[in-house]
Amino acid sequence: MxxxxxxxxxxxxxxxxxxxxxxxxxxxxxxxxxxxxxxxxxxxxxxxxxxxxxxxxxxxxxxxxxxxxxxxxxxxxxxxxxxxxxxxxxxxxxxxxxxxxxxxxxxxxxxAIEGFTRSLDVLLTDLVQASAALRMASEAKSRAHLALDRLAGTASELARTEGQGAGTPDSPVAAARSLREDLDQADRLLGRTGLELFARAEPPDPPQRLAILNAIRERARPLATHGPVMSKRVEDFAAALTTYENAVRVLSSSMSDLAVGIAGLKRSKDAxxxxxxxxxxxxxxxxxxxxxxxxxxxxxxxxxxxxxxxxxxxxxxxxxxxxxxxxxxxxxxxxxxxxxxxxxxxxxxxxxxxxxxxxxxxxxxxxxxxxxxxxxxxxxxxxxxxYRDIFEKASEGIFQTTPLGRFYSANPAMARILKYDSAKDLLAQVKDIGTEIFVGRGDWEALAEGLLASGEVNGFEARMQRKDGQMIWVSINAHTILDASGDILYFEGTVTDVTARKRAERRLDVLIRHLKTAVVDRTKKL
Structure with missing residues (x-):
């Protein structure tokens, strides 16, 4: 027209x-x-x-x-x-x-858009490299644990053959157990060089943590004197630790580049x-x-x-x-x-x-x-x-709390896990999370200290008490929410009921102990 x-x-x-x-x-x-x-x-x-x-x-x-x-x-x-x-x-x-x-x-x-696009291109390249490095580090960690499992198994067989007690401080079994504890500690420390960088302005310094792997490798070498089989296990374990150490170095470097890329992208976005x-x-x-x-x-x-x-x-x-x-x-x-x-x-x-x-x-x-x-x-x-639908319909419990241990908000799934009629009922009745929800004394304090120290806690497992008095096991992933000046506003996280998994693990432990006892009895009869 x-x-x-x-x-x-x-x-x-x-x-x-x-x-x-x-x-x-x-x-x-x-x-x-x-x-x-x-x-x-x-x-x-x-x-x-x-x-x-x-x-x-x-x-x-x-x-x-x-x-x-x-x-x-x-x-x-x-x-x-x-x-x-x-x-x-x-x-x-x-x-x-x-x-x-x-x-x-x-x-x-x-x-401004061109600057954002350039920063995004650099960040995507760093992100892909970090993804590959993270996968490589995970594979190397798995190989190190597998090598340690084999070494521990050989130490147990050697202890039974020579008639040494597993509790003897100088026995290979005790040494292998000590190595496992140190390796677990290294895993926890080295794990902090991973995805937590997305929320941090500076990457962590890895040399002190990598020194733990060197110390573990040196402590494992004396076990090689217990025979050729044990020597081979120690050699394999040392090689796996070396691979693990190199993978972590690569991951730390990739995460450092990624942190720089994130900062650049944030500046471009702000512009x-x-x-x-x-x-x-x-x-x-x-x-x-x-x-x-x-x-x-x-x-x-x-x-x-x-x-x-x-x-x-x-x-x-x-x-x-x-x-x-x-x-x-x-x-x-x-x-x-x-x-x-x-x-x-x-x-x-x-x-x-x-x-x-x-x-x-x-x-x-x-x-x-x-x-x-x-x-x-x-x-x-x-x-x-x-976003509100995700919050309301999530199958995992989602919560926000003050650092002093009082609920700030919670979704319906959180109320269902703790057997309250509604999220409103949960917020109204629970005044102190540390004493009314957590069963273990000091569990809430440990969680809060971890969040205040690092800003993020993943896989924190603890027992909670429901409204009807029933005890359950939960796994908690949480992080801190900061205001513009960097002060903590509240804690935010998710809660998953892992009671069934815990029960299965206990049954599996009992079964393993029975099997070990049966094997020992059978071996003695032979």
Missing amino acids: RQSERYGLSIRTQLLSVTALVCAGFMAVAGLTFFAFGHIQDLTRTAIRRDMSEMAEIARIGQRLSESFASVALLFTSFTQDEDSLREQGRLITESCQKLLDEAPPPELQT AMATMAGLDEKNARTTITVQNEIASIITSTQRLVFISTAATVTLLLVVMGFFIKRIVNQPLRTILSRIEALRAGDLDTLVRLNRSDEWGRIEEALNTLARDLSSSYSALRESEKN
Whole structure:
């Protein structure tokens, strides 16, 4: 449909018709009025179309840029050791940023997006390398434990053959047990060079921790004097420790590069957000300027019309004043009030001028802008709703507590695990987590100290008491939430009921002891 067919008479035509009907003899006044109102139409239409179009485009680019930020956060949340999957996810995020650049955003925003894209490329490369290094370190750790298991088995056989007691301090069995304890300690320390770097500004210093592996290797060497078989086991164990140590060095280096990449990406993101904030402020100033210009034009036009018509008859003044108010002032006030409403965040109320002239076009432009902004905010609210659904429907217990041991919030799964009627009931009844929930004395203090020391605790197992008095085993993963100044706001984490697993482990331990006893009895009979 052509534009002339879509809209009716223009304001210029309406004013000409009114002026001709009122008094054909005042053509000079009519021409002056026509020129003035034609000028205000053009200026108002041009200014509003230009500024509103730019605001809508910047809002759309800001929404898509926020989606890219969210995708990067999700990439770290779903971190995997599958390098191909990481590359594919990173490629999609990079392509999304590149599409934003292809749309020719404002120069300052384009510079910020380009910086973010470059930092993202570097970070993705570091992330893939870190994933490979983490997988290699995990495999090396498994091989070291397997070698130690074989060494311990050989030590046990040697102790039975030579008739040495397992509790003898100098026996191979005791030495193997001591090596296992040291290796477990090394695993716990070396494990801190892994994914915790995503939440830290600086990577940990690994030399002190790697020294533990060297000490374990040196302590294992005297066991080689207990025969060729034991010597071979010690040699295999030393080789596995060397591989483990090299893998951890590679992992530490990769994580150091990744920490630098994360810092660079954060700086790029902050720069992009600062640019967006600057553009928003610029748009706000532009809107105010347009309003001032329109108000100034209206004031000058009204003054000119009043002076011109003051010299004419009262009838012309009354009639022209009536049509000026109907054609210009009322729609313009409506448009200005709608612009103010947009600035205040009201996106639901639409302009209803019911006009078929230029004001109708302005009405359509403002309503389209309001709908676009409403869609953007609806998408944001939907994202918040999805997070709340995850919180409410999660199968694991999710909690937030103060450092002093009082629940700040909890999801329904947390209430179900502890046999409370609802999360609200749990928050109302439990005043001290350390004494009312944890069974072991000092368990809550140990968890809190771990969080205060390192900011994160994973796999913390403890017993909890349900509302009905039943004891259960749980596994806790938690971390600290900090404010902008770095102070702790609260603890946040998840709770998983592992009672069934604990029972299975106890039954397995009993079965193993029975089997060992049977083997020993059978061996003695033979």
